[in-house]
Amino acid sequence: AQKITQTQPGMFVQEKEAVTLDCTYDTSDPSYGLFWYKQPSSGEMIFLIYQGSYDQQNATEGRYSLNFQKARKSANLVISASQLGDSAMYFCAMRDRIQGAQKLVFGQGTRLTINP
């Protein structure tokens, strides 16, 4: 079964600094997909970035990049030049198949607080 581990319950960062959120995963599938979502206090899960296991390069989306280290089974999210609006919960997730469906398996999340 797929498993996601996020070991940082909370992170505090000064505005404009870069921040790295840790994520390790466990799977026996050779083909897999990894996601990062942001969840503000409103509750909505906002998709940030995706990395496929066979992607040759680390994924980037604007200020978000994914530091994908396949041998170490880690997929850390890097946010450059943090902003006050980045304060939220962040979840790492992995795609899994169940019967005819696709589901996401989420980690416990990291609460990121950006200080002015």
Add this chain to the structure above:
Amino acid sequence: ETGVTQSPTHLIKTRGQQVTLRCSSQSGHNTVSWYQQALGQGPQFIFQYYREEENGRGNFPPRFSGLQFPNYSSELNVNALELDDSALYLCASSWGPRGGTGELFFGEGSRLTVL
């Protein structure tokens, strides 16, 4: 915003009661998944509906049931509510049951409190 809308946003029930939560999927999306997110936890997959049928289910008891309608909107029903059912219930829509790279769009959730 994703275009996925959920109702109600907040509700309070007592143990033993029944609840129905509703979700309208994003335009063009034919698949709806439901997740339960307990306080301080990541979301847990409940089930997925595709073409009006349940096509995948997580580790939830039968008192959690759902429907999908011809317009692809969906309902989550929970019978015989227990205190541990208190959670944020998230609906997510996608095109097809095996949506690939981030094509899962979430609503803002329905926060259920069971007293």
